[in-house]
Structures are given as C-alpha cells and as structure tokens.
Amino acid sequence: MLNKYQDVIQVRKELDAVRKDWQAKTSLIKIETPDKDFNTLVNTWLPYQLYINAYWSRNPSYYHGGGPGKGYRCNVQDTESILSLNPGFARKKIREFASLIRPDGTNAVGWSLDGPWDQSPMKGQVVWFTYLVNAYVKETGDTDILKEKAPYLKDKWCKEGEDEGTIIEHIYKQLDYSWNDRGGHNLPRIGRGDWNDGLDMAGIKEKGESVMIAQTLVRALQQASELAELVDDNEKAKELKDRVQEMTEAINKNGWDGEWYLRGFKDSGEPFGSNKNKEGKIFLNTQSWAILSGIIPKDRRKKVLESMDKHLDTEHGLALFSPAYSDYDPELGRIAMFVKGTKENAAIFCHANLFKIAADLAHGRGQRAYQSLKKIMPNKQKDYELYKTEPYVFSEYLIGPEHPYLFGEGAFSWLTGTAGWAYMMATEWILGARRDFEGLRIDPCLPFSWKNCKIRRPFREATYEILIENPKGIEHGVKEIWVDGKKIEGNLIKPHRDGKSHKVKVVMGKSDR
Template sequence: MDPICDSTNGYFDSTASEYVITDLKTPRDWYNYAWNDSIVGLFSQCGRGESIIQDERGQRFHVASNRMVYLRDQESGEFWNLNALPVHSSEGAQCRHGMGYSEIESETHGVSSVLRWFIPDEAPCECWQVTLTNQGSTSRTLDLFAYMGTSFDGVLRPQSYYDGHGAFHPDLDAVSLSKLHAFREAKEVRIFLTMDRTVTGYDVAERGFLGSGTELFPDAVARGQCGGTGSEMEKSCCALQTAVLLAPGETVTVCLLAGGVVDLDEVAALRERFLSPEKMTQAWQTSRDKILALVGDGRIETPDTALNAFFNPWLKRQLSLGTRWARVRHNGFRDQIQDIGSLALFAPDEAFRQLKRVLSFQYPNGYAPRTWLDGKILDKDFSDNHVWIAAAVHALVMEKGTSDILETMIPYNDGSEGSLYEHVQRSIAFYDNDRGPHGLLKIRSGDWNDCLDRIGPQGKGESVWLSMAWVSACSKFADLARLSGRVSDAVQAEAWAEDMREIVDRSAWDGEWYLRAYHDDGETIGSARNDKARMFLLPQVWSVYAGAARGERGAQAMDSADRYLNSKLGTRTMLDPYDGWDDRIGLATGKTPGTHENGGVYLHACTFKLAADSLLKRHENVAFALKTILPFTDHSERKPCEPYVLCNSYFAIDGSYRYGSAGQSWGTGAAGWFYYAFTHFVFGIRPQWDGLLVDPCLPPEWKQAAFHRHFRGTDYEFSFEQRKPCGSVRQILVNGAAIEGTVIVPDGSAQVVVDVILG
C-alpha cells in the first residue's frame, strides 16, 4: 500500500499502522501516547514527554519528564544525541509513531540509529531499545549515555530543597531515586533507570550530569564521563553510561528500562522479564499485537484516503486512552464513561472491564464524582457525571445482544454493591429529586462545561442542557428496563422524559433557540436578552440529539446555531463570548474570547452537532463538520497539528496570532464522540436490540463508501452507493437479496455483505 500523504511533515503508513514524520521541524511537538493499567507516557517526534505511574485509587507519581540518548566517539570526542536534536541539524531523521510505540531513526557521524520507545502490555515501566549500526569502514568505540529528566522530586527551582534520595546499584546496573509517598499499601516509592550492559558511569544528581550545560550539551557527555553522583535533597535525574564497540557494518542493540516501583526487588524482576534485545523485541510485538487486536478491523473506505487511515486504527486508539486514563491529568468519571460507551462498539469485552472499574467510584445514591486523584474522591459538586452511565450501558447491551450483564454485581465507592442495572437505575432516579425552581435539573457547580462553575453553587441554578441529556438517559434506561422485564421502571422513566420535554418546552425556549441555564438568582444564561454569551451551541444540538425538542423547535434551534455560530474555522461554542471576569459565571470568563469553551471551536461540542445534523439529514453540514473537525483536511484557516489524532479545540481568537491554533491533542472527548457520531449517524449503522439499523447521512459529494464492522459474532461489509447527492435509503440488499425495512437482523452467519443504495 502506498504511503498516504497529507502533510508537509509526514504521511500515514497504513500497512504498518504508523504515522511517519519525515520532517521533525513540526509546527509544535507531535506526540504519541502509550499506556497500560499502571503507567501512561507520551513521546514526541524528538522524544520529549513524560510518564506517570498510578494505582487503583488514583495515587500517582511521575517517572520521566524527558528522555535523551547520546553517543560520543572516544577517539574524536565528537558527540551527538539520538533524539535528532536540534532538528535543524538532523537532516534525514524521521520519527515513526505507531500503536503504543515510537521510533526515531537517524544517521550521524557514520552511525545509524533507531531509538524505540514503548510501554509493555503489563508492567510499570517504559522500554527504550537503542539499535546502532556502524555504516563506516573502520571500527568505532563509542560511549552511550542515557538520561531521564524527572519531576519525581519536584520541578527545578533555584535555591530549593528537594524530596528524594538517589543512588547507584551496581548489582542491578541501575540508578534509582526514592521518596516517601503513599502508593498502594506502601509509604515509599522509587523511580529507576537500568540497562542490559555493564555501566561505566552514572549520575543521580542533575548537577553531576548536566553541570553548567543543558540537556542538548550536558557536561558529562562533553567530557566523556558521568560524575558518579548520588543525590540527597537536590534536583535529581537518572543517567547511565556504557561503552559500545562497533566493527564495520556491525549492529548492536542496547536495552534500557525506566519506571516506578516500591522496592528494588521489582526492578530485578523487570530486568529478568524485559532486559535483553530478544525479550524486549518480543514485549514490543506482544504489546503492538494486543493493541491491534483491540482496535480490530472496523476499517472504512471513503473518497478521503487520509480519513480512512485516520479512522482505523488511530481514532480508535485515541478514544481507548480515555477509557483508562481519562484526560490523563486526572481520572474523570464522566470522561471515562463516555469513551467506554464508544469503546463498546468495537471492543465490548474490554469496555465492560473498564465500565465495572469506573462504576465502583459511583455513590450508592446514584450520584457520581467528578474525578479521583491521589487516593481521594474529588466530588467538585458537578451535576452531569452520572447522566452518561445509561448511554454507556445501553451501548454495551445493544452491542453484545444480551441483557444478562445487567445483573452483574458491582461495588459502590463505600464498599456496598448493586447490580449493573441498579447502578443505572439510581443514576437516573437521582435527578428526579435534584431539580430547580423551574423543574429543570440543577447545574450545581458545573455540568458538561466545567467552566460554568459559579452559576448554581447555591442549589437553585439550573442546566437546560443537562435536562435534555436526562431525557436521553431516561429513554435509554427505559429500553434496558423493558429488556430485563422491569416494565414499571420503564414506564416511570418514560414519564420522567415526557415531563422534562414539557418543562424544557415551557421554560427553556428563547424564541429562536434554547437557553443554556438559569442562575441561582433566576437570571437567564444564553438568551438573546443577555449582553454576553447570548446563545450556546450545546442545548441547540442536544434538543435534537436527545429528542428533547417538541415540534419544529429542534430544527429551528439548529438553524440558529448555523446562522450565528458557524465560521470558516468551524462551529463556535457560543455567540458573543465573555470578555472579562464575571464572578457569577466562573472560569469560562477568565479565558480569552474565542478560546475553548468561551467561544472557541471546541470539537467535543462539534461532534455532538455532527450527530444532530446527521439525524436531521443535513448532508452539507456533515461535510462542513468533517472539514473543520478532522486534523488533516486542507483548511486555510487552521494551523497544523498532529494529523493522526483529534485535538480538543481550535482557537477562534479574532485578530490574534493564535487564531487557528490547535489546543491539546489526544486527551479529548472529541475522539470517542466523533467515532460514535460518524459510525452511528454519518454511516448510520446503529446497534439496537433486534439488529443493525441502517440510516446514513453521507456528505453530498461521496458517491461510494464502505464500512467493515464486527457485530455479535458476524463480520458485516457495508457498501454505500449514493446515486445522487444527499441521498436517502432506497434499497438494502443483504447478500444480494433485497429486504423490507432498514434493520439487518443477525442470523449467525460468519460474514454478511450489505449493499445500501441511496438516491
């Protein structure tokens, strides 16, 4: 398969499931993430990045804050690094970001190198594999230096003391740094760096390795010898040195491990498990194979070859990060639950495993906390965390085609337990008793928008969006209740949903669009009468997606969103963003107008709109969304970011040099929701109890497309033929035979071919 070029800096290599960065002078660092249940790390095209260890209760500590590998020729004294830094002097170097690993390839001073970094399947460490080849005709004697910067003991501050004790352990060819820190049942933890060769030098004090130099030009590398320093209450690092002899044409591999443990016996065990070229290569292959098995096939074929390469495996890889590590900086309950609902569509067993883990942090009354960190549940008085539970469980049940899992017992955060069904039921019922003066649901100190944190802390402020989301949650719970024979629960949930539709219609309609919220004092937010933030995208979209709108109001609200919020850069989150601090609103007003939730192009919200536009069969809007959401499209308004994963936003700061810049990549709910919206509503393949509903809304210019999907033991090959733009379903053929209706009923076949004719 030919490389898929989409950027001046690189291309998708679909054969290897890699993104190849051919010009390391990217507009900003382009990261790859790797993780398992105990460690997460990121690695840029030049090796920058950090890694974090975490236990089951959210107690965590940092391992790496940077990684560098250097070579020094003993004869000439010349030295360089294998990170290909500085990039302006590293012509020909490239980086391959793959599934759970990255490789920097370069050639300098007659030595070619491959620096591979990855995190193995199950271990609290990261693996560094350095492969060197002598391209010259004479033997070379080199010193290899490996350096790991760390914030384990704190960030660098002049004239400061640091926690930690560092030393070299000759029996392990390792350096380590320890400190008092609660982790699992221990009171002390340590980080380490070890290698599979005899160590000829080491440093744990940063002054010993860097000296008066920098990470690009450390004193130890310049002089050819580490300082042999330990570390006591000073800024620390982990650095090792070894000698490498290379005959002409010879290739040598050096293996290193960096990680976090409680005691040194664990380091010895990890060395035994990983520390040889053969063992490390096998661990890399095992990890890669497991990732590719998790993301599955699920490929698509569209006129956009970059979209095809991005969708599988990169999009699914990105959303799977959120199911275990949320947005990485903390363990968001709602973040993980949303992504688990999308993971269920291609990896239901793994989704169920993660779902049980996250639900164990829910309170017995149905309420769920915002996050947990450092061994503590952080409630934060947020209102929406538990509204997402019903959707995730519904997705899992519809995907698996069995309601038996609803009886699985799962603990609450106080140690009591209830069935999966009860977890959902309590999350729904909680809201009926958490209403404000209009009968809408309380916003408390924030809903989906974390930055609307001062609207309802007194317990009277209300969220229009959350009320709409509850309508959807009630409907999904009613499905689950009927499937499990609990008809009275279904009737109650449907009554709640209908009652809330009436309240939204009566109390939240503003004439052309829906309000966003009410203050504690009863003032409106998101009204045409307000001076700022006169309309928000979220309630307009969810009025349609959640089925909360009555009559034509949902379509009218979406028309208003298109009229007032669409821009060349994408769909903005609000009309007339806040332009200064407002203590009655909160954090949103502290952000520059056009940034993130304060009027930026926030992609999580844009993916909600993609779903709603597809439901309304607004094909042109679907095409607009794909162009403005996807990171690799030809877009003159936007500055380049990582082409292989979604970012969380684009800055819409008019007149600023930051206009069109991307926010953070990888850690965003946009990935899971884009996958869900694209498969469920653009391709329109929606799992339901009796099979797969077919209800697509393709971009007008797409004449053909295909989607290969596994469902309940069968491989389905959907092909779409759109005979005229903006086509609707005219005929569906299953294995060549026309069917009545639009639902594909599973029959136990190993493979099914479905042709969808649109016209």
C-alpha cells in the same frame, strides 16, 4: 527488564509484537470512502486515540499535567465509543464505573490507584453511565449484565444506604438523583458546573439550573426506560417515560428563548444563553442537545439549526457560544476568566462540535455534518503553522474567532472526548452501521458527492461487509438492502451469530416501504 532489553534481537521481537497488537486493535472495523484523509483517520488514528483514552483517560502525560487519575465522565464516554471494537473491555469497565456510584445516585468525579477522588459530586455527570449501558446491550445483546450486582461507593459524601445493587438499579439511582434535584423552573440544578466545567459558580447557591443537564437527562430517561422493559420492570419503564414527558414540557416552556434554547439560569434566576444577554447570547450545546434528546418540536428545528449555522459557525468550526465574555461574571464562574476564544470562553470546542455533527446527522444533514467534521479533523487542517498540534489526534479545542490573533490554533490534544464521538458518528451514523437491540441498523447519512462507500463491521459473532451505493447523490434514505444476495424488509439486519462474513448491499434512495 534492563537485562531483557539489552539484547537487540529481543528488542526487535518486542517491537514487532507491539506493531502486531496495534494492527489487530485497529483493523476490526474498516471503511472506504472517496475521502482518503477521512479513511486514514477512521481506520487508524481514531482507534489509536480511543484505546489510549479508554486505558489512560485524562491521566498526566508528557504533554499535559491532566488530572491525578481517570475522570468518570470522560472515561465512561471513551468506553462507549470503543464498544464496537472491544465489547469485552467495555463489560469490565461497566462494573468498575458502577462501583463508583453512591447509594444517593451521585458518583465519584474520578479515581486513581489510591481510590476514588474525594471531590464534591458534579450534577451533570449522572447521565453518561446510562448511555454506556444502553449502547453495550445494543452492541452485544447481553441483557444479563443489567441484573448483575455491583457495590455502591460509600464515602464522606454518602455514608448511608445499600451496600450493593444491580446494574440497572445503579442507573435508576443516578437518574432519580437528577430528577429530584430540580430548581424553580423545574429543570435540574447546575451546582458547580455541568458538561461545561467553567460554569462553576452558576449554581453555587443551589438555585441555578442547567438546560443542558435537562436535555441530557431526557435522553438518559428514554434509554433507561428501554432497559427497564428488557428486564420486565414495566412499572419503572412507565415512570421513566412519564418523566421524559414532564421534563420535555419544562424545557420547552422555560428554556426556549424565541430563536434558540437558553443555556441555563443563574442562582439569581437570570437566564444565560439568551438574546437578552450582552455576551453569551447563544450556546452551541443546548441547540445540539435539543435535537439529540428529541425534546424539540418540529416547528423549532429549522430555527435552531439556522441559529447555530448563522451565529456560531466559522472557517475553523463552531464556537462554543457567542459573543465571548470580556469581563468576569461572579454568577457564572471561570468561564469568563479565560482570554476570549480560549478554553470554555467561546473556543471552538471539538467535543461540542461533535454533538452538533450528531444533531445534523440525526436530522439527515449529511453534507453539513461532513463539512463541520472536516474543519476540526487533525489531518485536514489547511495551515499547520497555525494549527501547531499533532495531525493525527483531535485537540480539545481550536482557538475561537474572537481571539485577536490565534484564531484556528489547536490546543490540549489527546485530552478530549472528541475522538470517541467522532468514531461513533463516522461508523454508526455517516456510514450508518448502527447497533440496535434487535440487530444491526443500516441507516447511512452521507455528503452529496459520495456515490459509493464501504464499511466492514463485526457485530454479535459475525462480520458484515457493507457496500453502500448512492446513485442519486442524496444525503439520507435507504431504498433497499440485500444480505447475501437476498433482499430484506426494512433496514434492520438480524444477528447471524455464525462466525461468518456476510455481504450487504445498500441502495440509497426513496424507500419502497
């Protein structure tokens, strides 16, 4: 290698090849909106961060020690977000992730070149694989993958069971595990943490429960039932739908606090994320996921949205919860060991902010979603002397409002699932070019001021040049769609699969249907 790169001409050729490779990777999807910073982020920097994360996950880097390899939960989400750019890569990763699932439905927390990590299973991780596979099938139309076989992982945590199973059987096992692992409120046990790793003592006695795991499980059960129907496993599909109903009822009966949803229950049975608590009264994630999972009744939506806006929103983004913990709580764990406003102790976690942005978009609140995104965008910070991290990649968090003097400082850039969720929200929900089983769903959700915007997006062996017109400056609603000069019914474009480019005009407004 040293000999190869001693030649300056050869070095220049290799550098040019690298530039062309990145240009190809980042140019497949292009957007054009009135916000130039948003365009730059989505067109260049987000695809760059997605590829780095998808290939390297949270591996050690020059910036941070990271983990000893690739984290399962993180890399599954990274792969889902890169689907529209590289579905072939995602297909290979699905098989790799499946091989890390055990016959009992748990999965390795992560892996490296030495093999799977031997850490004890994390209860909240089992849902993310379902989301990835469901999204992959919607993106590609490839249902064959569901019946392909992959090995199960056998290690000290699970030595018995089948040697292999189909991809959809891997999904069933993961969701069966979470379904059968419930506590006294009929909610999944939290164990040593869910999405929030800092809640590592909340269920150490195997009695604590997580409302967030319950909500994410409902979404996974819904998506798994869709996949079951695709392979004509109608009996399993019905079972999964019945579980959706039962878990939804349990969450709304036991997880509602009056103005918002609880975060969970400690081993002692005491709720946290409750107005009755002195600290940690309201948590962001269980409000966002109440909407994303669809469990929330209509009469509670306004309360939940207003509670987040009132109690958690700040000039730099939404805090993970409020108020921050000031003293260690042995029934919760290290969440209360961090300085107020840092890490899991009420920082402005960017990943969680994207969940909230997703909830706003699902509710048709395009203006609010856009405002929230701007607050955490790395290239839209007002004071970089304060922010202190790169202006082209998302940080894991910004220091929260209860820190005495560092409120708004960025930290742990790169090491976050934020980029993936930001890319999906930007392209699939704000610009609204969203994958679906039957085709490309066009359903933009915009800020009021955007009267025109564009997105070019490949989908199932064709490319769609989409112009969105918003003459009345509304947030959500499609009046009509024209494809290659012909008006279509509804907002679903059937796949062309012809290798050609197709012109799409979308007019927002009240639907004629």
